[in-house]
Amino acid sequence: xxxxxxxxxxxxxxxxxxxxxxxxxxxxxxxxxxxxxxxxxxxxxxxxxxxxxxxxxxxxxxxxxxxxxxxxxxxxxxxxxxxxxxxxxxxxxxxxxxxxxxxxxxxxxxxxxxxxxxxxxxxxxxxxxxxxxxxxxxxxxxxxxxxxxxxxxxxxxxxxxxxxxxxxxxxxxxxxxxxxxxxx
Numbered sequence: 104x105x106x107x108x109x110x111x112x113x114x115x116x117x118x119x120x121x122x123x124x125x126x127x128x129x130x131x132x133x134x135x136x137x138x139x140x141x142x143x144x145x146x147x148x149x150x151x152x153x154x155x156x157x158x159x160x161x162x163x164x165x166x167x168x169x170x171x172x173x174x175x176x177x178x179x180x181x182x183x184x185x186x187x188x189x190x191x192x193x194x195x196x197x198x199x200x201x202x203x204x205x206x207x208x209x210x211x212x213x214x215x216x217x218x219x220x221x222x223x224x225x226x227x228x229x230x231x232x233x234x235x236x237x238x239x240x241x242x243x244x245x246x247x248x249x250x251x252x253x254x255x256x257x258x259x260x261x262x263x264x265x266x267x268x269x270x271x272x273x274x275x276x277x278x279x280x281x282x283x284x285x286x287x
Contacts, residue, residue, distance in 0.1 A: 170206075
């Protein structure tokens with residue numbers, strides 16, 4: 104007895120023998136992803152993955168605040184180390200990034216979010232710049248000229264950051280560590 108051919112749900116012209124092991128609909132090999140338990144369609148996978156992310160919008164605010172506060176301290180130490188002990192800042196930066204990422208993860212009670220890593224990495228950069236004193240430098244340089252003075256003083260701050268090689272090492276390595284630890 105001949106079976107009627109199955110056609111892919113997404114590509115009605117393509118014959119297939121495969122089915123999603125969750126919903127049972129027929130799909131071609133292009134529309135399925137291999138998982139440890141078998142082939143699943145993209146719709147079933149997106150429903151399954153949505154359950155992994157439990158962070159709320161408040162958690163993102165907490166991540167930003169904790170990340171900035173922790174990185175202000177880390178950035179201040181990195182700016183001091185960068186000027187004196189350049190080699191020490193290479194070892195300090197991943198250590199500080201690990202502490203910042205654990206503080207962030209602990210503060211949101213280990214909930215996961217799609218963009219927690221991005222908010223935390225941005226917080227490391229902003230907090231590091233504040234801790235190293237670059238934003239007060241912008242305010243001081245642009246104090247008399249208002250907004251125009253602040254905008255004109257940004258290149259001066261960029262040059263100051265470039266010449267503090269230890270601080271740049273801190274930013275790159277700490278952000279990399281936070282990214283690696285918080286990326287889902």
